[in-house]
Amino acid sequence: MKHLLSVLVRNHYGVLSHVSGLFTRRGYNIDSLSVGETDNPEYSIITMVVNEEPKMVRQIEKQLYKLVDVIKIEDLTQKESLQRELVVLTVETNRANRQEILALVEVFKGIIVDMTDSAVMIEMSSNPRRIETFIKVFSEYNIMQIARTGTIALEFPSGRSRKENSKESK
Amino acid sequence: MAKEKKNNTKNENVPEKTGAKIVIDTLLENGVKDCFGYPGGAILRVYDTIFHTSELKHYLVRHEQGAVHAAEGYARATGKLGVLITTSGPGATNIMTGLADAKMDSTPILAITGQVGTYEIGTDAFQEVDTYGMTIPITKYNALLKSPDDAARVTKEAIAVALSGRPGPSLIDFPKDVQNGLSSNYKDVKMRIPAFHVEKPEISGSVDEIINAINRSAKPVLYVGGGAVISNASRNIIELAEKAQIPVVSTLTGLGAFPGDHKLSLGMLGMHGTAYANKAVMECDFILSLGARFDDRVATNTEDFAKNAIKAQIDIDSAEIEKRVNVDFFISGDLNDVLQKINPQIESVSKSPWAEHVQKLKIAHPLAFDEGGSEIKPQQLIYELWKKTKGEAVIVTDVGQHQMWTAQFYPVKHPRQFICSSGLGTMGYGLPAAIGAKVGVPDKDVILISGDGSIQMNIQELGTAKMYNIPVKIILFNNGYLGMVRQWQELFFEERYSHSTMSGNPDFIKLAAAYDIPGKTIVSKKEIEEGLSFLLSSKGPCLLEVSIPWEEKVFPMIPAGRNYENMIEYEHKKDKGSLVSIIPHNPQK
Known part of the structure; x- marks a missing residue:
């Protein structure tokens, strides 16, 4: 089962090695990973997607809590959360397919970032599932280059109980 | 960063010290009196500081592995922090086994390793190795000390983390130029790690359920591990066992937490445990783990371990709860605190048919070997x-x-x-x-x-x-x-x-x-x-x-991965003399 973990850590050298090490030693793969500073530069959020048994994920969560740089872990899998990824790709174009490609970009609400007479660079941000579909659709054409971020996620404020919110504000 | 600068200006009247001196002084402030080690090029400033520090007794070993195990032995015998100091490169790689050992057995030690100058890190300098990276999975806390301004804070953190909660090894990787560098930022320095890593955790879990289970069970067993030693819980374990007449089995690290010669002691359980300990575990209807982790030498087969028993677990490390064997109830918290809470609510039992049955198990299944x-x-x-x-x-x-x-x-x-x-x-x-x-x-x-x-x-x-x-x-x-x-x-x-x-x-x-x-x-x-x-x-x-004799074997033995029913009690060979039976866990007492 896919789990989406959001880990609040001290923004500090080595923290990513410590966190990812808990997965490598067990032979688990991290499907996607994204790290970024929070509004407070002392802290970062590591967002990761792992595909493992729930019992194993619980065990890793507990092990993560033992790392001195880890402050908080949230499993967003069971919660209402907004999930976003970004993909950028360059597709080969010619006169015959250019209009078709531009129309598809429109359908997916993508952005054309650059264009030549033989290629077009597209940027698209959405939930992981739509990103998958987007890539699948464009793989009908010749994708010359592709880059994709990991998932970032945040729990919806409207999805949280009042109790949790008030606890947080303390 | 802003905070640090402020600190420095505030400390203008404080005399500057070298990074090496700050680390050694912080050790002394935390009660460290002995250390073990081996000097080398990248740790010479620290050794020069030790030369001037008579309050710190240093023992020169013959190999760095000796230093780390000596620090472990010191920590295990005293409950205090064991400290070792080595140089960079081979000095650091030679202590890896001991760090892993201390992590496994929850032994509080602090390793200080020399490192090449910060300006040379990553250039494959002489005796350079990525000590920080290599020790990530085998330490509880590790740090690359990058500035003498951080020396006091990092040393404090390393000591606090090694000793708190479930103890373990800490390591400070200490570059040459940071040892030599000067700072006045060492007075009243605060730790920067979240408090829950060094404070005693609150007791949480099924306290009432476990009290009920102890009071209701007819055939209970206490399963004592290394956590019982670390938490100084002996007195309360003896009280619990005696009050409710509960036989006690122990892991290898738990030995001594309950007196081995006590009537209720069954000695060690597991792969080479006594037959009476293992039989008691097979027959019991309730087993309470006290700071033990159901490892593969004890729960040789996770499915069949104490399979008729309600299982409960008390541990300060909640990651140990249900790591291998599922339990019905658990409490996370410091064992001694938990027992203090539980014991007053345990009903006294004057005569227990189960405890008497267990005494008979001792007599029927003693430790035995051929006289030769x-x-x-x-x-x-x-x-x-x-x-x-x-x-x-x-x-x-x-x-x-x-x-x-x-x-x-x-x-x-x-x-x-x-x-x-x-x-x-x-x-x-x-x-x-x-x-x-x-x-x-x-x-x-x-x-x-x-x-x-x-x-x-x-x-x-x-x-x-x-x-x-x-x-x-x-x-x-x-x-x-x-x-x-x-x-x-x-x-x-x-x-x-x-x-x-x-x-x-x-x-x-x-x-x-x-x-x-x-x-x-x-x-x-x-x-x-x-x-x-x-x-x-x-x-x-x-x-x-x-x-x-080379052919002497260790019995009883449960082959790896098998369940307790496959225990081999002993092999008696008639040509090797008569059978000697010994019950070290004295039933007469």
Whole structure:
């Protein structure tokens, strides 16, 4: 089962090695990973997607809590959360397919970032599932280059109980 | 960053110190009095500071692995932090085994390793290795100290994390230029790690359910682990066991947390546990783990372990709860605090048919071995040692058959009295750990029990024992084999003894003599008394070599991965003399 973990850590050298090490030693793969500073530069959020048994994920969560740089872990899998990824790709174009490609970009609400007479660079941000579909659709054409971020996620404020919110504000 | 600068200006009147001096002074402020180590190029400033610091006693070992195991032995014998100092590169890689060992057995140690200058890190400089990266999975806390301004804070954090909660190893990687660099930022420095990493956790979980389960169960067992020693819970465990008449089984690291000679003690359980301990676990209807982790040497088969019992677990490390074996109830928190809460609500039992049944199990299934001819049986010698020392000596072992025989036949009475490498099974741990233990508890007799395989893995530490005249008493069982390997080859590999014979062994007595350490060899039963007298009356370090038959095996034994019903109690061979039965966990008492 896919789990989406959001880990609040001290923004500090080595923290990513410590966190990812808990997965490598067990032979688990991290499907996607994204790290970024929070509004407070002392802290970062590591967002990761792992595909493992729930019992194993619980065990890793507990092990993560033992790392001195880890402050908080949230499993967003069971919660209402907004999930976003970004993909950028360059597709080969010619006169015959250019209009078709531009129309598809429109359908997916993508952005054309650059264009030549033989290629077009597209940027698209959405939930992981739509990103998958987007890539699948464009793989009908010749994708010359592709880059994709990991998932970032945040729990919806409207999805949280009042109790949790008030606890947080303390 | 802004905060730090402010600190520096505030401390303008504070005299500057070198990074090395700040670290050493922080150790002293935290009560560190002894350390073990080995100097080298990248740690010379620290050693120069030690030269001027008479309050810190430093023991020079002969190999860095010796330093880390000595620090472990010191920590295990005292409950205090064990400290070691080595240089960069090979100095750091040589302590890896010991760090992993300390992580496994939850031993609080602090390693300070030299590192090349910060400006040279990553250039493959002389004696450079990525100590920080290499120690991530085998430390509880590690840091690359990048500025002398951080020296006091990082040292404080390393010490606090090593000692708090479930203890473990910390490491500070200390670059040369940071050792030399000056800072005035060392007074009243605050730690920067989240508080929950160093504070005692609150008690949470099914307290009432566990109290009810204890009161209602007809056939309960307490399963005691290393956490019981660390949490100083002995007194409360004895109270709980006596109040409700609950028999007690122990893991290897838990030995001594409950007195081995207590009527309710069944000794060690698991792969080489006593038959009565294992049978009690098979028959019990409730098993309560006290700071133990259901590891694979205890719960040899996770599905079948105590399969008729309600299982409950108390541990300070909530990651241990249900890591291998599922439990019905758990409490996370400090064991001693939890027991203080539970004990008043436990109903007193004056007579328990179950406890009496367990006494009968002891008599029906004692520890046993073939008497043999004139040769010395290791079990006999250990039991004689136990009697002669009244069970009061601090016992350190290496790893292998001798370790298991000692766990079986020397039932220790007190916590911190039995010290060995349990989780990692590190051969070569014994001699340096015994040296460290003796430094930590100089008023107690420290006896190392080792084997001819294990002792050769760190035998160079005889030099350390001699140099400081540290009176470790060594019993060396010599069977000319890697005994435990040989035992498995005999039982599971149809007697194909692949590379387990130790031909080429030195004359250990001559070797000890070369270090000016007195030694004695005994080969026959008649000499046991004389040999032990030699050992116990020696003033300095000494070696008693005991020649034992190579075919002697450790029983009982549960083959790896099998359940308790597959336990082999002992193999009696009629041509090897009559059967000797011993119940070290005295039922008469």
